[in-house]
Amino acid sequence: MVEIVIDKVWKEYGDTVILENVSLTLKDHEFLSIVGPSGVGKTTMLRMLLSQEVPTRGQILIDGEPIAGEPTDDRGVVFQRYSVFPHKTVLGNVMLGPQWRGSAFLGMLFGDRRKALRDRAIALLERVGLKDAINKYPQQLSGGMQQRLAIAQALIMQPKVLLLDEPFGALDPVTRKSMHVLIRELWNERQMTIVMVTHDMGEAFELGTRVIAIDKHRKDPHAPERFGAGIISDFEAKPRIVRDSARFELSRATVTPPAPISLIKRSSPWRPNRCTSPGS
Amino acid sequence: MRWINARPSNGARLALTLAPFALVLIAYAMGSAARLADNANDKLLPGFAGFAEAINRLAFVADPRTGDYILWADTLASLLRLSAGLGISTLIALIIGLLIGMLPYVRSLLAPFVAAVSMVPPLALLPILFIVMGLGENSKIALIVIGTLPCMVRDLAMKVQELPREQIVKAQTLGGSTWQMMTHVILPQILPGLINAVRLQLGATWLFVIAAEAITAEGGLGYRVFLVRRYLAMDVILPYVIWITLLAFLIDLALRKLSARLFPWSVLKEG
Numbered sequence: 001m002v003e004i005v006i007d008k009v010w011k012e013y014g015d016t017v018i019l020e021n022v023s024l025t026l027k028d029h030e031f032l033s034i035v036g037p038s039g040v041g042k043t044t045m046l047r048m049l050l051s052q053e054v055p056t057r058g059q060i061l062i063d064g065e066p067i068a069g070e071p072t073d074d075r076g077v078v079f080q081r082y083s084v085f086p087h088k089t090v091l092g093n094v095m096l097g098p099q100w101r102g103s104a105f106l107g108m109l110f111g112d113r114r115k116a117l118r119d120r121a122i123a124l125l126e127r128v129g130l131k132d133a134i135n136k137y138p139q140q141l142s143g144g145m146q147q148r149l150a151i152a153q154a155l156i157m158q159p160k161v162l163l164l165d166e167p168f169g170a171l172d173p174v175t176r177k178s179m180h181v182l183i184r185e186l187w188n189e190r191q192m193t194i195v196m197v198t199h200d201m202g203e204a205f206e207l208g209t210r211v212i213a214i215d216k217h218r219k220d221p222h223a224p225e226r227f228g229a230g231i232i233s234d235f236e237a238k239p240r241i242v243r244d245s246a247r248f249e250l251s252r253a254t255v256t257p258p259a260p261i262s263l264i265k266r267s268s269p270w271r272p273n274r275c276t277s278p279g280s
Numbered sequence: 281m282r283w284i285n286a287r288p289s290n291g292a293r294l295a296l297t298l299a300p301f302a303l304v305l306i307a308y309a310m311g312s313a314a315r316l317a318d319n320a321n322d323k324l325l326p327g328f329a330g331f332a333e334a335i336n337r338l339a340f341v342a343d344p345r346t347g348d349y350i351l352w353a354d355t356l357a358s359l360l361r362l363s364a365g366l367g368i369s370t371l372i373a374l375i376i377g378l379l380i381g382m383l384p385y386v387r388s389l390l391a392p393f394v395a396a397v398s399m400v401p402p403l404a405l406l407p408i409l410f411i412v413m414g415l416g417e418n419s420k421i422a423l424i425v426i427g428t429l430p431c432m433v434r435d436l437a438m439k440v441q442e443l444p445r446e447q448i449v450k451a452q453t454l455g456g457s458t459w460q461m462m463t464h465v466i467l468p469q470i471l472p473g474l475i476n477a478v479r480l481q482l483g484a485t486w487l488f489v490i491a492a493e494a495i496t497a498e499g500g501l502g503y504r505v506f507l508v509r510r511y512l513a514m515d516v517i518l519p520y521v522i523w524i525t526l527l528a529f530l531i532d533l534a535l536r537k538l539s540a541r542l543f544p545w546s547v548l549k550e551g
Binding site: 050052062070071072073075076077079082083084085086088097100101104105107137139140150153154157159182277 | 324379446447449450451452453454455456457460463464465468469542544545546549
């Protein structure tokens with residue numbers, strides 16, 4: 001279970017207020033989309049979740065613990081660009097994090113542990129559709145494939161939350177659609193929490209279970225830097241109760257085989273009579 | 281068709297490439313022939329026969345006094361100085377450049393200092409080096425190191441800082457420590473840049489080698505050129521200059537090929 005709490009967070013650069021008094025509680029297995037105009041502070045918010053930037057006031061908690069002051073392996077990230085390492089092959093990119101975790105000085109695993117990691121990495125790459133490219137370098141891949149790689153590289157660390165900063169913004173519409181399918185499937189399979197910044201409204205509502213819009217509450221025309229942005233709208237796009245009931249229906253459908261039609265007809269007293277043949 | 285779109289065919293390109301070289305040769309041959317016609321003992325523009333004779337004497341006949349083949353002994357002496365100086369300088373530049381680029385504390389400590397030192401003209405320090413370290417090899421190698429190090433440090437530190445910030449953040453979310461990021465993310469990515477920095481410093485390094493040898497040495501390409509200057513021996517000087525140029529070109533080519541071989545990812549185009 002992962003619960004993210006943003007508690008009265010402010011971000012200021014000198015006299016310029018970027019975000020003011022942002023509070024938000026995000027439950028486990030949510031897909032949060034953050035939308036808003038350019039330059040209003042969406043990415044700043046994501047960077048604070050990542051600890052790439054630190055709030056001026058307030059704090060961010062994951063599972064009740066304040067997050068570390070620098071990026072750590074409990075929070076994975078995929079940026080729009082430059083998320084993968086150009087000097088490592090696809091497989092090398094995915095194996096990097098676990099190798100660091102397992103070997104502090106050399107940063108490399110050998111023998112059985114390497115073999116096990118390799119199998120795990122290949123299985124994950126197969127899941128994101130990169131099995132045929134494991135020995136290629138990122139620059140030999142298309143933009144969509146690079147983003148698939150970046151996702152796999154982040155997921156192999158099994159982070160508590162996956163942060164996406166306009167991850168599909170540089171992709172063509174067809175590739176973007178297929179990435180939407182992939183990320184939604186991964187989100188469901190792994191029951192993880194995702195926070196995504198996007199400027200694409202359609203994408204925000206298609207993927208997100210919850211969509212928040214960020215903008216300035218107040219504007220001072222003489223001093224635009226005086227007021228920061230906050231959450232101006234918080235919308236539950238796919239309410240949890242609907243999701244839970246859909247999942248329940250799905251599991252029931254797969255566990256109990258559907259009864260034969262004739263049986264339903266006979267044993268359904270509430271069904272209208274016209275369903276049965278007039279002669280019976 | 282506009283000139284900007286007109287491209288030479290393969291044959292034309294080869295001809296165009298060779299034309300300036302041929303023109304220089306022809307101009308030289310004509311000048312040389314004219315001067316030799318006036319005075320058969322002219323030393324300023326010797327003929328090609330004179331060059332052949334000098335090259336043969338220096339490269340393929342042992343010197344009667346020392347028993348050395350002068351050209352090869354000079355080449356070896358100069359290349360040893362060049363590689364020792366450039367090697368030391370590259371190693372130090374890699375370590376300092378990496379640390380300045382990566383760690384804000386080291387950057388605050390050393391970056392302004394390196395920037396200031398890089399403004400000192402190295403040749404002006406040569407007398408100091410001779411006084412402090414004597415006239416031997418040490419002072420020559422020190423000159424090369426002092427002359428090339430600051431530029432290479434700044435170049436490498438800049439290369440490190442040019443790496444996208446996203447990569448460093450991503451590496452941290454993969455749990456990388458400073459050491460792991462240095463050895464697995466930053467160092468491998470600046471090695472092609474390091475080889476490029478060495479290539480760019482080759483010209484300066486040759487300058488320092490020859491300048492140091494011109495003043496004092498027991499042998500070396502620059503030493504020979506300045507020695508025979510006293511006898512107006514253009515038949516030796518010109519082949520030496522061409523030989524130095526060729527060496528510089530070959531080293532550059534070798535480094536370029538080495539970089540492409542060792543770091544295949546660095547020559548891929550963004551696709």
